[in-house]
Amino acid sequence: MDYQLLPFRFERFNDTEYLLTNEVGEYIFLQNEDFHRFVNGEMDIHSDLFYDIESKQIATTDKVEDVVSMLATKFRTKKSILRDFTSLHMVVPTLRCNSSCIYCQVARKNRDDHSADMTKQTAKNIVKTIFQSPSPCIKIEFQGGDPSTDFEMVKYIIEEAEWQNLFKKKELDFVICTNLTLLNEKIVKYLKEHNCMISTSLDGPKDLHDTNRPLQDKELDHHAIFEKHLSMIREIWGNNDCASALMTTSKYSLGRFKDIIDEYIRLGFNSIFLRSLNPYGFAKQYKEKIAYPIEDFIENYKEGLDYIIELNKKGTFFVEGFAALLLRRMLTPFATGFVDLQSPAGVGIAGVIYDYDGSVYVSDEARMMARFKNYYFRLGNVNENSYQEMFNGELLHHIISSACTECLPVCSECVFQPYCGADPVRNMSEQGDMIGFRPTNEMCKKTKSIIHYLFELLHRHDPEINRIFWSWLN
Ligand code: SF4
Incomplete structure (x- = not known):
């Protein structure tokens, strides 16, 4: 193999293509046969497609340490909040x-x-x-x-x-x-x-x-x-x-x-x-x-989004907030x-x-x-507890350590993970614990379907849609 694969997640996107994403949210679509050539180390490193893959740090012909340190910088930017x-x-x-x-x-x-x-x-x-x-x-x-x-x-x-x-x-x-x-x-x-x-x-x-x-x-x-x-x-x-x-x-x-x-x-x-x-x-x-x-x-959401895109095409600037948020994660390093x-x-x-x-x-x-007598997520009370007890206490540490999609079951392998998030409170309310069970999780179903649909729209390469999406990010 003339190149080194870097960590990425992948999923079959449709009958003919795979979607690949990496930890910092870069993505690329590969035709089935290109995907197989790529993972088997048979891709021509001088082809345009390989240059594209390399520019997204999904594989490299350079020293791995240098690329990893570049990825680390991007990762820090993504998590700077x-x-x-x-x-x-x-x-x-x-x-x-x-x-x-x-x-x-x-x-x-x-x-x-x-x-x-x-x-x-x-x-x-x-x-x-x-x-x-x-x-x-x-x-x-x-x-x-x-x-x-x-x-x-x-x-x-x-x-x-x-x-x-x-x-x-x-x-x-x-x-x-x-x-x-x-x-x-x-x-x-x-x-x-x-x-x-x-x-x-x-x-x-x-x-x-x-x-x-x-x-x-x-x-x-x-x-x-x-x-x-x-x-x-x-x-x-x-x-x-x-x-x-x-x-x-x-x-x-x-x-x-x-x-x-x-x-x-x-x-x-x-x-x-x-x-x-x-x-x-x-x-x-x-x-x-x-x-x-x-x-x-989800069905209604897609129809609503299509309608909003049509309105924008006709000259009415109008933003769908959830799509704009996800697109910012998909299209920008911020x-x-x-x-x-x-x-x-x-x-x-x-x-x-x-x-x-x-x-x-x-x-x-x-x-x-808590209104319905579940006080699990109560950090304390300002009249009784100090800031340190509430915000640096064991409970908050425990909650946060159970709420990173990077290591949650199923999420850790999901191609949409770089754009998604965890909600331990919702998991507890719907499914009885903070980790949750993805195959029947409604939040997961909704987020997955909407990100998939946004990728479908981006993948149409319709200059009008791309212009509208970028106008929402500005
Ligand atoms: S919640 Fe669902 S869509 Fe989000 S990362 Fe986890 S598996 Fe993927």
Whole structure:
């Protein structure tokens, strides 16, 4: 053999081709006969195809140590998000909410039930804990319930964090996740003044949005208030970028992705994140009524993505967020932080959540599991435990060591591994342990199918599609 094979994973992509990927996310398609010649050491090292393989560090004619050190540099870049430790800190000022979403994951409280409100002392301890994170960038995201039901507490935390930051001098950002209905001009002006961005939920046109996310007060028209308040927010802010929206797919959303995307465009959004239902809270309890087989979501997702590509071709710039995230991993050497799909998993080390009572969970989903009496992923409580005990304790070490796709069964050999991630909380919730069982794992099925589809699209070599995908990365 005139060349040395370097580590790579491979899988038959279709009847005539194999897909090869390596640890740093480089990929190449080889015809069946080329693949066999390549692995048998019979490929001409002066052919264009071999040059291509060599440029991706899948084989080499040079000294192996030199190529390995180049791969190591690329690998460090891909994993550079690990350097800074936890930057996303989600805080739950209250569990109160004025909606009654059919898939609510947090066992919300009614608006007049103050039994799950945060105290000032707990809030103070949370901010103190947050600023012990070594990360130079801190994002505090208010979750609920709906945090606008206790806006005084949101203000208290913002101002406490700004005060702490006078000394710490980190890059500090705020986000509030709200259904918008309780916002008024005074609140929005405050949010603007403190640079607190708004993240909201929009499930589609009026009938669908109101079915998935009805308000507790049945007299009120949720979608109409949402639309009115969205305009008010944008007017005060002076741009459309201050508010982004997320959608959740219930059974009622299936077959309607085109309507949902059209509604996002009508309301002036330039991106959407097509999300399937998470198996927590009411979504798990009322599974029969609102859930669906993951295959149905995948089918709808592909149709939605095709529709978005067509819109872009016709001149409407509009991004599908999940595809953009995966494409960044597939097409660029850069690191991408997405807590839900990272290796090692982002739980605790990229994002963490502080509940109204000061309990600290490794992710929002872990907090949801605690509502149903599973406290496995609770790191401690800010009123009782030190930062070191919670973030350098045995539990978090154990969770993270069980959450690297590089060494999980099946994932370690999967051709899509460089673009994928582990989710020990979801594995525990769905399959009873942190490792999970890939052949029946819904997350795996979904991610695998979507990455496969993106590769199919890239492999068409359609210059229009490639231009659109690159425009999403910029
Ligand atoms: S979760 Fe599935 S798609 Fe992702 S790396 Fe593991 S086996 Fe591959």
